[in-house]
Amino acid sequence: MVLTYSFRDPSLAALALTHRSAGKPNNERMEFLGDALLGAIVAEMLYETHPKATEGEMSRLRAQLVNGQALASMARELELGEQLKLGSGELKSGGFRRDSILADAFEALVAAVYLDGGFDACRQTVRTLFADRVAALPRSSKDAKTRLQEWLQAQGWPLPQYDLVATEGEEHARTFEVSCMIGEPVSVTASGRGSSRRLAEQDAAELVLTRLAVAQEGH
Amino acid sequence: MVLTYSFRDPSLAALALTHRSAGKPNNERMEFLGDALLGAIVAEMLYETHPKATEGEMSRLRAQLVNGQALASMARELELGEQLKLGSGELKSGGFRRDSILADAFEALVAAVYLDGGFDACRQTVRTLFADRVAALPRSSKDAKTRLQEWLQAQGWPLPQYDLVATEGEEHARTFEVSCMIGEPVSVTASGRGSSRRLAEQDAAELVLTRLAVAQEGH
CATH class of the missing domain: 1.10.1520.10 (Ribonuclease III domain)
Structure with a gap:
């Protein structure tokens, strides 16, 4: 080089x-x-x-x-x-x-x-x-739920819990809100949104991953 | 605007x-x-x-x-x-x-x-x-030792301790190494260098300030 x-x-x-x-x-x-x-x-x-x-x-x-x-x-x-x-x-x-x-x-x-x-x-x-x-970076990355699960397993931490918090809007244009929570040894909760429950879960998992990354950088 | x-x-x-x-x-x-x-x-x-x-x-x-x-x-x-x-x-x-x-x-x-x-x-x-x-930013900033002292006082923390760690080089081109240590409630030590003991202390104080700022961002 x-x-x-x-x-x-x-x-x-x-x-x-x-x-x-x-x-x-x-x-x-x-x-x-x-x-x-x-x-x-x-x-x-x-x-x-x-x-x-x-x-x-x-x-x-x-x-x-x-x-x-x-x-x-x-x-x-x-x-x-x-x-x-x-x-x-x-x-x-x-x-x-x-x-x-x-x-x-x-x-x-x-x-x-x-x-x-x-x-x-x-x-x-x-x-x-x-x-x-x-x-050389990985192209098609795995979805956020998979990455979060793999990351937690690598740490030996319990898996996250996803809960439907709310649905909003008319039948044909509904928005789902889902929370993703990990409780131990670090407590992080985030809520995600999407036009389906699955997308809202991905969104929430992504936010939890971001917060975990930020927390790690702080150490 | x-x-x-x-x-x-x-x-x-x-x-x-x-x-x-x-x-x-x-x-x-x-x-x-x-x-x-x-x-x-x-x-x-x-x-x-x-x-x-x-x-x-x-x-x-x-x-x-x-x-x-x-x-x-x-x-x-x-x-x-x-x-x-x-x-x-x-x-x-x-x-x-x-x-x-x-x-x-x-x-x-x-x-x-x-x-x-x-x-x-x-x-x-x-x-x-x-x-x-x-x-509108302050122009001529205070020196690092003063800023560190003021910051510690604002937190109600004890003042730092400076110690001469080493001197290197010939008489006419001596380098001083000084450590700056704060012990409580957070323990941070850094060593600074300079062509005089005073400059080495400023350098060490600056490094401690930087580490304290990084630690703060992590919270």
């Missing part, structure tokens, strides 16, 4: 590869910007490639692609470790091999491309870097 | 204002994309307007600007509530006034501008919408 971008201002690339242990200025501020850009560009890729995925599914897929470990491994493929500027302490302790330092440099480099060449250049660079990984 | 963008394809704007209670298609997928774009565009504004802010400070400033309540209030200024398409249940229960529904519509609208007009149009629209709010 190579970076398909040539910097007009190489000092931006150098700054992106300067870790805070080397003093100031360093890549910390760029990392903030790069993280946000990466999130948006990968979000758009998933929006395009997964037209039927829900918000929750896209959010989980993005977390698979954009996390410290994944970005560190991309940084290694780009051989960023060898180019990092580190303070003497981090140098001695092998900081150029640390996931967090590599992932931060990768994010900062994305910001550097944006600052040097603008959004289109940054978007094209990120899309090229992530193309294979996005293409 | 008005939206300074005219849609070429008004159906994208209409979709952005269609809540899931009205059935499918709705604005949920667009909200995912809009949230990410908003994060990146506001990150860039802060990167430009706060050249001395650390990553942690920019992250906190962005959370002040981009959160459910703030976006809902912007949605109200744009009178999005009146234009929302809601299912009958949400209509009856006044869903057009709910913060979460309004904030989601605002985010979806940002994505709709992107899909309709491209990144530059979206960026310009968001920058115009946020200009006053960004300008």
